[in-house]
Amino acid sequence: MDQQDSEHQAPMIGGEGAGEEPEDPHRTKTMQNVRAASRVARTPTAVADETLAQDAAEAAGSGVVMPPRYRDLGVIGSGGFGDVRRVHDLVLDRVVAMKILRRDVGDAERVRARFLEEAKLTAGLQHPGIVAVHDGGRLDDGRLWYTMPEVRGRTLREIIDEAHAAPAPSGHREAGAGWTFRRMIDAFARACQAVAYAHRQGVVHRDLKPANVMVGELGEVLVMDWGIGRRIARAASPPSPDPLEAQPPSSAPLSPAPASRPAPELTLDGDVLGTPAYMPPEQARGDHKRHGPASDVYALGAILYHALAGRPPYEGTVLSVLGQVLSEPPTPVVEAARGKPVPLELAAICERAMRRPIEERYPDAESLAREVLAWLDGERRREQALAVVAEARAMEPEIAGLRAEAARLRGEAQSLLAEARSFDPAARKQPGWALEDDAARLEVAAVLRETEWRETLRGALTVDPDLPEAHAMLSDHYRDRLIEAERARRDEDAVRFEAQLRAHDRGRHASLLRGEGALTIVTEPPGAAVLLERNALRQRRLVPEAVKELGRTPLRGVPLQRGSYRLRIRAPGRAEVRYPVLIERGAHWDGCAPGEREPTPIHLPAEGELGPDDVYVPAGWCWLGGDSDASDSLPAARIWVDAFILRRFPVTNAEYLAFLNDLVASGREDEAFAACPRGQAGIHENADARLHFRRTEGGRFLLGEDELGYPSAADMPVALIDWHAASAYASWLSARTGSPWRLPNELEREKAARGVDGRACPWGDFLDASFACVIESYEQKPRRASVDSYPDDESPYGARGLAGNTRDWCLNGWWRTGPPVDGGRLRIEEPPAGSAADYRAVRGGAWSSPIDLARSAVRFGAPPGTRRLTVGVRVARSYAR
Numbered sequence: 029m030d031q032q033d034s035e036h037q038a039p040m041i042g043g044e045g046a047g048e049e050p051e052d053p054h055r056t057k058t059m060q061n062v063r064a065a066s067r068v069a070r071t072p073t074a075v076a077d078e079t080l081a082q083d084a085a086e087a088a089g090s091g092v093v094m095p096p097r098y099r100d101l102g103v104i105g106s107g108g109f110g111d112v113r114r115v116h117d118l119v120l121d122r123v124v125a126m127k128i129l130r131r132d133v134g135d136a137e138r139v140r141a142r143f144l145e146e147a148k149l150t151a152g153l154q155h156p157g158i159v160a161v162h163d164g165g166r167l168d169d170g171r172l173w174y175t176m177p178e179v180r181g182r183t184l185r186e187i188i189d190e191a192h193a194a195p196a197p198s199g200h201r202e203a204g205a206g207w208t209f210r211r212m213i214d215a216f217a218r219a220c221q222a223v224a225y226a227h228r229q230g231v232v233h234r235d236l237k238p239a240n241v242m243v244g245e246l247g248e249v250l251v252m253d254w255g256i257g258r259r260i261a262r263a264a265s266p267p268s269p270d271p272l273e274a275q276p277p278s279s280a281p282l283s284p285a286p287a288s289r290p291a292p293e294l295t296l297d298g299d300v301l302g303t304p305a306y307m308p309p310e311q312a313r314g315d316h317k318r319h320g321p322a323s324d325v326y327a328l329g330a331i332l333y334h335a336l337a338g339r340p341p342y343e344g345t346v347l348s349v350l351g352q353v354l355s356e357p358p359t360p361v362v363e364a365a366r367g368k369p370v371p372l373e374l375a376a377i378c379e380r381a382m383r384r385p386i387e388e389r390y391p392d393a394e395s396l397a398r399e400v401l402a403w404l405d406g407e408r409r410r411e412q413a414l415a416v417v418a419e420a421r422a423m424e425p426e427i428a429g430l431r432a433e434a435a436r437l438r439g440e441a442q443s444l445l446a447e448a449r450s451f452d453p454a455a456r457k458q459p460g461w462a463l464e465d466d467a468a469r470l471e472v473a474a475v476l477r478e479t480e481w482r483e484t485l486r487g488a489l490t491v492d493p494d495l496p497e498a499h500a501m502l503s504d505h506y507r508d509r510l511i512e513a514e515r516a517r518r519d520e521d522a523v524r525f526e527a528q529l530r531a532h533d534r535g536r537h538a539s540l541l542r543g544e545g546a547l548t549i550v551t552e553p554p555g556a557a558v559l560l561e562r563n564a565l566r567q568r569r570l571v572p573e574a575v576k577e578l579g580r581t582p583l584r585g586v587p588l589q590r591g592s593y594r595l596r597i598r599a600p601g602r603a604e605v606r607y608p609v610l611i612e613r614g615a616h617w618d619g620c621a622p623g624e625r626e627p628t629p630i631h632l633p634a635e636g637e638l639g640p641d642d643v644y645v646p647a648g649w650c651w652l653g654g655d656s657d658a659s660d661s662l663p664a665a666r667i668w669v670d671a672f673i674l675r676r677f678p679v680t681n682a683e684y685l686a687f688l689n690d691l692v693a694s695g696r697e698d699e700a701f702a703a704c705p706r707g708q709a710g711i712h713e714n715a716d717a718r719l720h721f722r723r724t725e726g727g728r729f730l731l732g733e734d735e736l737g738y739p740s741a742a743d744m745p746v747a748l749i750d751w752h753a754a755s756a757y758a759s760w761l762s763a764r765t766g767s768p769w770r771l772p773n774e775l776e777r778e779k780a781a782r783g784v785d786g787r788a789c790p791w792g793d794f795l796d797a798s799f800a801c802v803i804e805s806y807e808q809k810p811r812r813a814s815v816d817s818y819p820d821d822e823s824p825y826g827a828r829g830l831a832g833n834t835r836d837w838c839l840n841g842w843w844r845t846g847p848p849v850d851g852g853r854l855r856i857e858e859p860p861a862g863s864a865a866d867y868r869a870v871r872g873g874a875w876s877s878p879i880d881l882a883r884s885a886v887r888f889g890a891p892p893g894t895r896r897l898t899v900g901v902r903v904a905r906s907y908a909r
Contacts, residue, residue: 093168098126104178107255109133109143114178117162124162125178129171140172146255147174149231157222159250179252180245184219184331185238187212192338192368210407212335213374215241217404218249220328220397226257227321227392233257234319236327237306238334256302260320304349305340306330309384312353321392328396329381329389336374337364341382357384373403406492413492420484420501423477430474437467446844449866496534503532507540511613514590515664516654517786517793537614543590545611548618549597551581552629552909556599558583563592563785568794569820570787582627585616592785594824602632607646608783608824619648622668622852631671631909638673643780643827644907647671650779651786653846658885662846664786667775668853671907674772674780677815677828678836678902679757681731682742684749685721687757688729690764697727703756704729705748707895720748736811743814745834745900751868751892754837754901761903771839772904773847774869774887775854781831781872781884783824788883789831790823795879800832802879810875831882834900835872842867842889856906867891874898 094100094115101114104125115126133139151161151174164174191207219241223233233240234256242250302311308326310318333341341358342349352358361378362370377399383389390396441463448457482505488498506529513521530541549558557580561572572594578586581597588611595607607630609617619627630646638644647670654664684705691700705720720740721729731740749757754771762769772780781790789795797804800821801813813833821831840847841859847869848855859868867889873882876898890896 092128094126095165095167095173097163098175106130109139109255115175117175123178124175126173126175128167128173131169131171142255143172146257147172149257149259150176150254153226153229153231153254155222155225157218157249157251158226158254159252179242179250181243181248183239184212184215184241184243184335187215187243188238188335188338191335209369210404210411213332213400213407214404215243215249216328216332216335217397217400219251219331220393220400222249222251223324223328224392224394224397226251227324227394229259231257231259232319232321232324233327234311234323235302236324236331237303238331241331258319302327304346304353305342306334307353308382308386309353310386312350318386320386322386322389324393325381325390325396326383328393329378332374332378332400333358333361333364333382336361336370336378337366338368339364357382371403373406374400377403409492410495413488413495414497416484416488416491417495417497417501420481420488420498423481423484427474427477427481430470430477434467434470434474437463437470441467442845499532499534500536503529503534503537506532507537514612515651515786516656517788540614543613544587545590545614546616546618547578547583547586547588547609547611548616548627549578549581549583549586549595549607550619550627550629551597551599552631553599553602554581556581556597556602556632559596559598560588561594561596563594563792563824565792568792568796569799570792572824592783592787594783597630597632599632601635603635603638603644605630605632605644605646606825607648608785610651610785617649621647631907633907641676643674643676643823643825645669645672645674645776645780645825648784650782650784652775652778652782653885654786655788655883655885657788657880658883658887659881660844660887661883661885662887665849666852667849669776669779670854670856672772672776672904673907674776674825674827674904675902676826678745678834678900680743680815681740681746684746684757684901685729685731685742687760688721690760692727692729699756700729703749703753705746705895707748707897734811736809738811741814743816744812745815745829747812747834747897747900748895749837749899749901750895751837751890757901758903762905767905769903769905770858771837772902773840773854773856774838774842774871775847775849776856776904777830777836777838777871777902778884780825780827781823788885790827790884791820791831795882797879800873800879800882801829801875802832802873802882803876804879805832805875812875830872831884832873833875835870835874835888835896835898836902837899838869838871840869842869842887846887870899 092100092113097119098115098117101116101123104112104114106112107127109130110127111130113126113128115124116122117124129140129143147161147164150158151164154160159176159179162175162177164172166172187207191209191212219236223236226233231254233251233254235253236251240251240253242252244250304312306327307330308323311323330341341364342352344352358364361375362372377396380388381390381396390399441460444460444463445457448460482502485498485502488495492498506525510522510525510529513519513525526541529537533541558578560575560578562575563570564573565571570592575593578595590611590613593609593611595605595609597605597607611617619630621628628647630648633644647668649666649668652665652667653662655661688700688704691697691703706718707720720732722732723729731742734740734744751771758769758771761767782788787793789799791799798820799818801818803810805818815829815833818829818832821833822828823830839856839858848857868891870888870890871884871886873879873886890899
């Protein structure tokens with residue numbers, strides 16, 4: 029059994045001894061040969077014929093007279109009271125190891141008895157994990173011997189050191205000669221099984237340590253050196269006495285080990301048996317009567333500690349280690365590992381095995397082995413499941429590539445189709461349609477591949493239901509789907525994805541699942557009071573309801589539950605500002621403009637700066653587009669829109685008459701005539717069509733009849749004007765008021781209508797004809813209504829009539845891809861003269877249109893010279909401070 033390299037293991041009596049005699053100078057050459065032979069024995073190579081010949085030559089001068097059955101082949105190693113030699117069994121024609129009692133041991137009778145007990149005890153343990161005893165006897169000189177298989181391989185200590193010396197050690201990465209962490213623990217478990225068998229036979233080892241566990245060349249695991257083992261129970265006889273118990277304490281005093289050896293890992297003889305760094309407290313106290321299976325369990329726990337931490341439980345000199353063992357438990361293995369990965373289940377097993385009270389440990393090695401094997405079974409399943417996860421992960425670049433290529437093709441298609449006019453022949457649009465078809469095919473392929481990806485991960489979970497990596501990938505996937513569904517206001521999808529996220533999340537998305545976000549508000553001037561209102565669904569409409577005062581600005585990182593809110597910001601000498609915000613899961617509404625790291629202050633207009641019908645829309649982000657039920661909606665996008673002012677109502681007949689009559693009074697009658705509403709029904713570009721307003725003999729314009737022949741009302745929105753007339757009104761108003769009025773950009777108007785949360789209409793997502801002036805609002809003939817009717821058609825900022833009554837001409841040209849947005853920021857510009865934009869954008873619902881066209885993301889385009897009964901004008905201006 030004692031076949032370890034003497035450079036790693038001290039000589040022992042029945043194991044490893046601290047009291048080694050000084051080496052005889054005359055034996056120096058012999059011991060060099062012993063060490064060399066020992067190193068060869070522990071090198072995983074085949075026994076070559078020339079090696080046997082060399083060993084036989086060395087044996088010829090050894091002076092050992094072998095039994096007739098054996099031929100001496102040389103020294104393998106030397107222990108505390110036995111030499112181990114390689115011999116050839118001539119009867120069975122095999123090479124075995126022979127352990128022979130040394131000549132120079134003291135107390136010959138006691139040592140002889142101990143040697144014989146070791147041979148008998150080991151011979152009685154018939155287990156693949158324990159070296160078998162083949163034969164035994166007495167040499168001619170009276171020394172005892174026995175034979176056993178020669179073990180070639182490495183100690184568990186060497187394997188542990190190799191694993192922990194590998195760069196970037198990992199629980200599942202190969203280190204050294206193909207050894208993984210799991211394989212190392214598997215070797216430990218098999219050692220536990222061998223000891224468990226011994227415990228069943230009533231035998232305890234009492235000197236378990238990594239150096240006494242050998243791993244053979246073919247992977248066999250052997251528990252070695254049973255020299256101080258003891259039989260504690262037999263089926264038909266009482267426990268055998270311990271030959272060492274009768275020895276007086278003074279006969280083998282503790283002494284420091286040679287400096288070249290790891291002192292606390294030497295095997296001690298005397299009252300204290302075993303290796304200090306791995307022995308339990310009862311063994312360190314020399315309490316032989318309490319040595320039992322639980323003592324071996326402690327030592328196995330110490331071996332596991334060494335395997336997990338890369339160092340023994342205790343370090344220092346022999347005496348200091350004994351003192352530590354007697355006085356305190358070791359540093360927790362997770363801390364001792366110094367950041368290296370330690371599975372918590374194994375750490376718990378190690379901790380229980382090394383409990384100081386005997387009754388708190390595993391009762392025997394079988395119980396310990398059972399738990400380690402259970403962990404290994406889980407690790408095997410984990411490795412199989414991780415291989416499946418790797419398959420899923422390998423699909424991700426393909427899925428991302430399909431989606432990216434589909435997006436690229438859709439972008440190209442949009443560019444091509446944006447250049448085509450609605451009345452162009454199909455052949456003109458075919459290239460764009462072909463690209464859209466290709467994009468759709470790629471999107472379908474991505475969906476199918478993503479479905480396969482999900483099913484692959486679910487397959488991994490059937491192998492290991494608790495696999496963190498699979499749950500993490502699926503939880504990230506459903507997190508993204510949940511956020512997308514909530515942004516698109518697909519409530520059913522959001523509920524389903526949230527349930528899936530909760531099923532797979534293991535704590536990474538706890539904050540997201542709590543539905544919390546944060547709010548930062550900075551104002552100019554600071555010190556403004558902020559009232560928080562939450563948009564609550566009341567009778568199918570979102571109604572702001574006061575929640576609480578948030579305090580005074582600046583407010584930074586205020587935690588809020590996800591949802592749609594409106595802030596009412598007040599400061600002395602300033603107009604009250606309505607400021608909608610959307611708090612998304614795990615998101616921070618910080619008010620930082622594109623490319624900025626600090627919040628853009630919300631400017632609070634001074635009292636009197638705004639007119640009574642001026643609606644202030646502060647700068648900030650908003651969700652626009654993305655309404656699949658809205659005709660020609662733009663794709664969903666989060667866009668920064670700079671601050672602007674929009675008139676609360678569209679321009680009325682009365683206001684437009686003032687404009688026309690001022691032109692007449694200024695001698696610009698031709699301009700007034702060109703700008704006058706005209707036409708009776710439908711779309712008109714004929715300047716000679718009937719004027720909608722009457723004229724006096726002096727040339728002034730007066731209200732006439734509406735489109736149905738009823739007298740027009742002064743507070744009705746003006747209609748039947750073209751884009752040029754609408755722009756002329758804005759220019760006239762600018763000159764008259766000194767403010768830079770213009771037509772609104774279509775995305776400014778969409779933000780003014782929807783706020784920032786992506787709602788479908790100014791009041792929310794539910795469409796009802798009583799909320800806005802649409803064709804379904806009338807029992808009989810529909811007509812334009814006064815601008816202050818339909819009070820429910822009010823936006824979060826306070827603008828009215830954005831969903832019905834009349835549509836508004838917008839400043840920008842109509843492009844399929846929408847107005848220009850640079851780096852997420854809307855660019856406000858008017859189409860230059862001679863622009864290729866043959867159409868101008870038109871937004872809003874109308875009195876003669878169905879309610880589906882009242883959705884705020886619906887887009888229209890019309891030639892700038894077109895006049896419609898449903899299209900009027902509303903003015904806006906940029907607000908910059």
